[in-house]
Amino acid sequence: MIRARVIGKLWSTRRVEALPAGALLELEAENGARLIAFDPLGCNTGEAVLVTQGSVAAGYFTGRTVPVDALIIGSIDEDGDTSS
Amino acid sequence: MIRARVIGKLWSTRRVEALPAGALLELEAENGARLIAFDPLGCNTGEAVLVTQGSVAAGYFTGRTVPVDALIIGSIDEDGDTSS
Amino acid sequence: MIRARVIGKLWSTRRVEALPAGALLELEAENGARLIAFDPLGCNTGEAVLVTQGSVAAGYFTGRTVPVDALIIGSIDEDGDTSS
Amino acid sequence: MIRARVIGKLWSTRRVEALPAGALLELEAENGARLIAFDPLGCNTGEAVLVTQGSVAAGYFTGRTVPVDALIIGSIDEDGDTSS
Amino acid sequence: MIRARVIGKLWSTRRVEALPAGALLELEAENGARLIAFDPLGCNTGEAVLVTQGSVAAGYFTGRTVPVDALIIGSIDEDGDTSS
Numbered sequence: 451m452i453r454a455r456v457i458g459k460l461w462s463t464r465r466v467e468a469l470p471a472g473a474l475l476e477l478e479a480e481n482g483a484r485l486i487a488f489d490p491l492g493c494n495t496g497e498a499v500l501v502t503q504g505s506v507a508a509g510y511f512t513g514r515t516v517p518v519d520a521l522i523i524g525s526i527d528e529d530g531d532t533s534s
Numbered sequence: 535m536i537r538a539r540v541i542g543k544l545w546s547t548r549r550v551e552a553l554p555a556g557a558l559l560e561l562e563a564e565n566g567a568r569l570i571a572f573d574p575l576g577c578n579t580g581e582a583v584l585v586t587q588g589s590v591a592a593g594y595f596t597g598r599t600v601p602v603d604a605l606i607i608g609s610i611d612e613d614g615d616t617s618s
Numbered sequence: 619m620i621r622a623r624v625i626g627k628l629w630s631t632r633r634v635e636a637l638p639a640g641a642l643l644e645l646e647a648e649n650g651a652r653l654i655a656f657d658p659l660g661c662n663t664g665e666a667v668l669v670t671q672g673s674v675a676a677g678y679f680t681g682r683t684v685p686v687d688a689l690i691i692g693s694i695d696e697d698g699d700t701s702s
Numbered sequence: 703m704i705r706a707r708v709i710g711k712l713w714s715t716r717r718v719e720a721l722p723a724g725a726l727l728e729l730e731a732e733n734g735a736r737l738i739a740f741d742p743l744g745c746n747t748g749e750a751v752l753v754t755q756g757s758v759a760a761g762y763f764t765g766r767t768v769p770v771d772a773l774i775i776g777s778i779d780e781d782g783d784t785s786s
Numbered sequence: 787m788i789r790a791r792v793i794g795k796l797w798s799t800r801r802v803e804a805l806p807a808g809a810l811l812e813l814e815a816e817n818g819a820r821l822i823a824f825d826p827l828g829c830n831t832g833e834a835v836l837v838t839q840g841s842v843a844a845g846y847f848t849g850r851t852v853p854v855d856a857l858i859i860g861s862i863d864e865d866g867d868t869s870s
Contacts (some may be wrong), residue, residue: 451642451654451688453628460537462584462608466574468594469607474535474584476614480652486584488536490634500630500642500654503669505757505841506676508590510636514592517586517607523637523685524630527573530682544705546752546776550742552762553775558703558752568732570752573761589673589841592758598762601754601775604703619810619822619856621796648820668798668810668822670853673757674844677851678804683859689807691853692798712789714836714860718826721847721859722839736816738787743821755849760842767845769838769859772787 453526454479456497460486470516477522487520492510500524537610538563540581544570554600561585561606571604584608622647622696624665628654638684645669645690655688668692705778706731712738722768729753729774739772753774756768789862790815791832791857802807806852813837813858836860 454477458519462474477499487501490510499522507521546558550576557573561583571585574594583606591605623644630642641657645667655669658678667690675689707731714726725741729751739753743760751774759773790813798810799852813835823837826846835858843857 451686453644453652454675460584461611464612465584465608466594466605476537484537486537491632500628500633502612502687504687505589505673506683506687508593510634510674510685512683515590515596515630517590517594517605518535519586519588519590521634521685524633527629527631544752545779547779548743548777549752550762550773560705566707570705589757592761599756599758599764601762601773602703603754603756603758619854621812621822655863659800668796668801670855671856673841674851674853677844678802678853681852689802689853692801695797695799698859712836713863715863716827717836717860718846718857728789736789738789754859757841760845767842767848769842769846769857770787771840771842 451500451523452479452500454485454499454501456493456495456499458495466517468515468517470511475522485520487522488495488518489522491522491525493522493525498526498528500526535584535586535607536563538569538583540577540579540583540587542579545556547600552601554595554602559606565609569604573606575606575609577606577609582610582612584610591616619668619670619691620636620647622653622663622667622669624663624667626663634685636683636685638679640687643690652689655690657690659690659693661690661693666694666696668694703752703754703775704731706737706751706753708745708747708751710747718769720767720769722763722770727774737772739774740770741774743774743777745774745777750778750780752778787838787859789837790835790837792829792831792835793830802853804853806847806854807819811858821856823858824854825858827861828856829855829858831862834862834864835839836862
């Protein structure tokens, strides 16, 4: 998995039907790379998230085959710097 | 998934039979990398698209096994700069 | 597989239910890249580990589908420098 | 998929039995990276080819499990510069 | 697949049981990247090898699910420079 930060939301009106309804978030990984992930948790811009990639991301959607290759699986607990 | 832009169309007359009929588009990802994706949506050159990669791209083609590892799954809504 | 070193532990209170209980460790690979892996072995910070990635990491969890794309599969025997 | 150019042929006499008989070609991708792909089309050195990677490459070999993670799926039609 | 050279052997006494018995070799790819692969062929340090990656590497182990994402599938025939 990788650690990434939510930098925005992506909208796609014209899309394949197999893409599940739900939020698609734009993320920036630790190395600066950008990616888009499906978000089942309702994360906000600026939030640090844990992302899984590849076919295991699609496996999260049980009972159907979805073309999703990146999934937010957790919000990362951040303690420290900003709260002290 | 990644965000990319359509930069052209690829033609391949001599190809394996398992490759589905349909458009193969050349894309440029945000980081400048080039890739080729299958396009079920009829996208145009210059259009911003959402791309899924790996085995989940092939899973989109139900009932058959296809050697497709990159698929356009949405056209990205672009609002703003150019329309204001 | 890749060789990596444990650099910390990651906490995620708000997470998808499909993510198995257990330690998520932050790792630094040989090339400096950071990643997060599930740790079934109880590794410590500073330990050199062997990591497998992709769907085979999820396959380790038999009988259920988990969104895990990186798994520590061994602690690497280090002999030499530090013990002499 | 990626676009690559055939730069040579690879020979491997001592190999696992699961590797199918057939040509293994050395390719150079657009970004300069080198890879080896199985070639079911009989491509020649210098030819521009379309390559699929990962488990979908192995899926091309129906009825058996092969350790092939890169497959040439088309010869790219090149028109223009050299013919004008 | 990629071409790589064997640079050493990796030992891991404490490891998950699902990891098959057998040699784990440290490899250096053509681009300088390091990786660890399972070796069913008994390759030696310095030998040039053909490596497959991802879930197809695990598929080589029939009848069981193994967390192996890189497998040596051939020794590359090297003729020329050193023998002349």
